[in-house]
Amino acid sequence: MNCPECDATINIQDDASVGEIVSCPDCGADFEIAKKDGSNIELKQAETVGEDWGE
Amino acid sequence: MAKVCIVFDRLRTEEKMLQKTASELGCDAVMLDAKITQINTDSRREDYDIGDIVLERCVSYFRGLHFTACLEFLDMPVLNMFEVANICGNKMLMTMRLKKNNIPTPKTYFSFSSDGAVKNLEKVGFPLVIKPVIGSWGRGVMPIRDRDTMEAAFEIRDITDSPHDRIYYLQELVKRPPRDIRVITIGDEAVAAMYRKSSGGFKTNIALGADPEICEITKDIEDMATKASKAMGGGILGVDMMEDQDRGLVVHEVNNTVEFKGLARVAKRDIPKEMIKFALDYIRK
Incomplete structure (x- = not known):
């Protein structure tokens, strides 16, 4: 899977689930796994930390 | 077979641990992303694959709170209940609730x-x-x-x-050692505790790099955590307390969507297992 930002390779584990966050090792951008159907994976921009995030 | 629904907006280790544990305990676990779920005033519980009980685990407090309101509108049991989440998510309401229930809390x-x-x-x-x-x-x-x-x-x-x-x-500013105590309560019972040591500064949040260390649950800690949990309305909570040099334990915070991945690695009891078992018992009652 290539990073939508910088085109570097993002390794996504086979057991990764929809909703999980993956980070690009080169540019550091965070993406959320939006769809996963076998090896077909769709990423979307992950939400950034909000004022109300936490416990 | 009972079905547990785990509502999330960012799938973290904790939610995956809960999902895995639910399966190991022989119940179905369904994951529901709050961000892509729509509910309207005509919605009914059977319109959704949300099982018998929901564990609300959103990282965004307001999203989780309002999603809980929607689920309760569908007559769905949710842990934690809206009322509990509402109080715990607002430090002012939480502090007043602690004080009203005679639980020592910082002025x-x-x-x-x-x-x-x-x-x-x-x-x-x-x-x-x-x-x-x-x-x-x-x-x-x-x-x-x-x-x-x-x-x-x-x-x-x-x-x-x-x-x-x-x-x-x-x-x-409470006079205390450079640490506080996080106690995870499940159904008003203290199941695990850790010291959170400041990493040099004033704050002791694990999210900021504070060093976790297992803490023995003494009778005082247990009593205080139970009282705080009951005051909030119960459920699954993270009770934070400090060791005031004059007054002893004071509760400064009760957290609604408790993070536990660090503590789960060192705790004697299986935290996600206790959570799922509590959820299953909750629907049997």
Whole structure:
């Protein structure tokens, strides 16, 4: 899977689930796994930390 | 077979641990992303694959709170209940609830504008700790030890002026060792505890790099955690307490969507297992 930002390779584990966050090792951008159907994976921009995030 | 629904908005280790544990305990686990779920006033519980009980695990407090309201509108049992989440998510409401229930808590001063907060501080004197009423991970928490810091902190709030910036929550600086205690309560029972040691600064949040260390649950810790959990309305909670050098344990916070991945690695009891078992018992009652 290539990073939508910088085109570097993002390794996504086979057991990764929809909703999980993956980070690009080169540019550091965070993406959320939006769809996963076998090896077909769709990423979307992950939400950034909000004022109300936490416990 | 019972079905547990785990509502999330960012799938973290904790939610995956809960999903795995539910399967190991022989029940179905369904994951529901709150961000892509739609509910309307005609919606009914059977329109959704949400099983018998929901564990609300959103990282965004307001999203989780409002999603819980929607689920309860569908007559779905949710842990934690809306009322519990509402109180725990707002430090001012939580502090008042603790005090009303005679649970030792740091003395806290409320005011509703920067001018009001200045008057409060002038009356009480430095130092006090300012905390946002909404928020977590130590964001916006700082000790105000002098007039310059006060003016800077209040000026920033006046500039940003989000609705909650107008609520000033100022708390005594508790004389304590450089650590606090996090107790996870499940159904009012203390199941695991850890010390959170400051990593050099004032704050002890694990999210900021504080060093976790297993803490033995003494009778005092157990009693205090149980009382705090009951005061909030029960469920699955993270009770934070400090060891005040004069008063002993004081509860300063009760968290609604408790993070537990660090503690789960070292705790004697299986935290996700206790959570799922509690959820299953909850629907049997």
